[in-house]
Amino acid sequence: MPLWLDLLVRVVAVVAAFLVLPLLVGQAEHKVMAHMQGRLGPMYAGAFHGWAQLVADGVKFVQKEDITPRDADRRVFQLAPVVALFPYLIVLLAIPLGPGGLVAQPLDVGLFFVLAVLGIGVVAVLMSAWASANKYSLLGGLRGAAQLLGYELPLVLAAASVAMAAGTLSLPGIVEAWSPWWLLWQAPAALVFFVSGLAEIRRPPFDMPIADSELVFGYMTEYTGLRFAFFLLAEYVGIIVIAALTTVLFLGGWHGPAAEHLGWLWTLLKVFAVSFVIIWLRVSYPRLREDQLQRLCWLVLVPVALAQLVLTAAVKVAL
Amino acid sequence: MTVADALLLALGAVAVGSGALVVTSTHLVRAGLYLVVSLGAMAGLYLVLGAELVAWVQVLVYVGAVVVLLLFAVMLTRAPIGPSADLDRPAWPALVVGGGVGLGLAALFIDAFRWTIVALPVPGTTERMGAEIFGTWVLPFEVLSILLLSALVGAIVLSRPDIGAPKEGGA
Structure with a gap:
């Protein structure tokens, strides 16, 4: 295969994943939440169990008026949704799907790349919050920035533990080195990573920056139409990214029966299982208050992550 | 001119241009956002030079944390939308110091290297970085x-x- 064709196939595959997977997760959220709450959820769009509900939502968002508040900083306001969405698209490039180089862009520093690019999301939060010229937005944005900065630390520490255990920063390399007993050995790190990942994508119970019952919708308050849809899409791609990273780092990625041929299937199954848990948590837990949220981060997650680092190092040296 | 040369020039222009906007913009928060662009372009420069790890450290630490803290502090204290008229900026001393250092360094480098062609070093993989840091x-x-x-x-x-x-x- 010539280079350009290879490149084209990879880029098209990533864009397709970027457009399809969030829709699947979004639809699953509608249905799963509904059934957990004793409802049916969307039933009419597309006739069969409302499968086309999100397509209909997309069409609706496109038709809505795109409003920019009069006092807003127009350029920053309009740029923010794109900045929110873009890092997730880039991150998808580095996530391995199966063995034998089934990854859009194998990177020597894959893990580092992913964490660094995810960190850009906080700039989008601050941009949208400030440029909206709305007190609720600004409050939400400040909460969001404090939350993202705080939770970045346990996220990176937990990821560092796996990198140390595997002896590499390359994501396919980490999956390669993974073995089932890591489920036990790296369990605290997995938990810390998953929880702080949830906080990074501001999903309930960590949705204090959005908090619709007190801050209207936080930094998204002033957004309408397509730009608002961009933020929603960013949230769902965020679920995919966090689920995929948890899968790749802690759940063994493509490992499973007949991994040689069905590796990609195992990865996808695990990603969807983790996504299901993320949706489940939204239905189960009330929103954490701001002080509880910061306490959890600094007094629980960071010490646990540090202890895990010590444990990992000790086992690594002993073996 | 190779692709790497063109990329270096373009990214350098972006870095310098947005850097200049950081100090000349009268919009406080926008100045911070230009700083994000400038630091991002510098990460791009590292990438072109093959220092992948350093590039992503730059993004993680500077873009993801330092500038965000700066913006955070500005928004907590005073962040009007639109230009601020009362910014305290000693333009001439800054121009003399900044321009002087920039031109001086440029002259020094041009004089030192002239038309010497330096090949790109081996890409800075994580393994090599680790060996260097924990060895030498x-x-x-x-x-x-x-x-x-x-x-x-x-x-x-x-x-x-x-x-x-x-x-x-x-x-």
Whole structure:
């Protein structure tokens, strides 16, 4: 295969994943939440169990008026949704799907790349919050920035533990080195990573920056139409990214029966299982208050992550 | 001119241009956002030069944390939308110092290297970086970690007036 064709196939595959997977997760959220709450959820769009509900939502968002508040900083306001969405698209490039180089862009520093690019999301939060010229937005944005900065630390520490255990920063390399007993050995790190990942994508119970019952919708308050849809899409791609990273780092990625041929299937199954848990948590837990949220981060997650680092190092040296 | 040359020039222009906007823009928050662009372009420069790890460290630390903290502080205190008229900026001394240093360094480098062609080094993989840091440069590395640790302890002591003796702090 010539280079350009290879490149084209990879880029098209990533864009397709970027457009399809969030829709699947979004639809699953509608249905799963509904059934957990004793409802049916969307039933009419597309006739069969409302499968086309999100397509209909997309069409609706496109038709809505795109409003920019009069006092807003127009350029920053309009740029923010794109900045929110873009890092997730880039991150998808580095996530391995199966063995034998089934990854859009194998990177020597894959893990580092992913964490660094995810960190850009906080700039989008601050941009949208400030440029909206709305007190609720600004409050939400400040909460969001404090939350993202705080939770970045346990996220990176937990990821560092796996990198140390595997002896590499390359994501396919980490999956390669993974073995089932890591489920036990790296369990605290997995938990810390998953929880702080949830906080990074501001999903309930960590949705204090959005908090619709007190801050209207936080930094998204002033957004309408397509730009608002961009933020929603960013949230769902965020679920995919966090689920995929948890899968790749802690759940063994493509490992499973007949991994040689069905590796990609195992990865996808695990990603969807983790996504299901993320949706489940939204239905189960009330929103954490701001002080509880910061306490959890600094007094629980960071010490646990540090202890895990010590444990990992000790086992690594002993073996 | 190779692709790498063109990329270096373009990214350099972006970095310098947005850097200039940081100090000339009268929109406070926008200046911070231009700083994001400038630092991002510098990460791009590292990438072109094959220093992948350094590039992503730059993004993680500077774009993801330092500038965000800066913007955060500005928004907590004073962040009007639109231009601020009362910014205290000594333009001439800044121009003399900044321009002087820039031109001086440029002249120095041009004089030192002329038309010497330096081949790109071997890409800085993680393994090589690790071997270098923990092999050749282990002493500076450790000295720096002690410096960082004492800064951390100092920050904790300063932010907690209720503790008498300096507390053991590593996190």
